[in-house]
Amino acid sequence: ETGVTQSPTHLIKTRGQQVTLRCSSQSGHNTVSWYQQALGQGPQFIFQYYREEENGRGNFPPRFSGLQFPNYSSELNVNALELDDSALYLCASSSGREAFFGQGTRLTVV
């Protein structure tokens, strides 16, 4: 186990709704990254937070937003859900170059 926990594990939402996914990073890790993994694809980088500030973003629209809290846990928020947002959302924590992933949240948009 990596010590990175995500909640919920599975979620079903309706198109147009908003969703919040949560991640608790491994103890001592001050950096959290979020990835989207569509079925049969590799994970795609969404954004990264370091000490509560966003410090990198991939090619995702502004309706994907996030937060990092003083205890380094993090949230991913997605507004105006679209069917193509259905995917496994992965959180990774790190304190250096090694990134350790959680089990992911499987989001299904119907």
Added chain:
Amino acid sequence: GESVGLHLPTLSVQEGDNSIINCAYSNSASDYFIWYKQESGKGPQFIIDIRSNMDKRQGQRVTVLLNKTVKHLSLQIAATQPGDSAVYFCAENPPNSGYSTLTFGKGTMLLVSP
């Protein structure tokens, strides 16, 4: 759990064989690379990493080779076991990006028969 391996290249081996999984990376300036293993329904699991100032690194039953000339990575697994069955991804840390900001390859499914 759901499969992460739909439509992926597949390598089928017998238990006890050595496996070699290959990956082409995209950015010649990337200086850090990682191999991950992902089992169905789980997040990626760190296997081994290598920095660009090395061309080979060994772990327990695994070896990663880096060829910067052709932007190629390989993962060698010795004495492959059924528990090694999973999807394997290479990932690179592009330049001018944060530590642990990774670009993943497409993945290879490894199937190990007893």
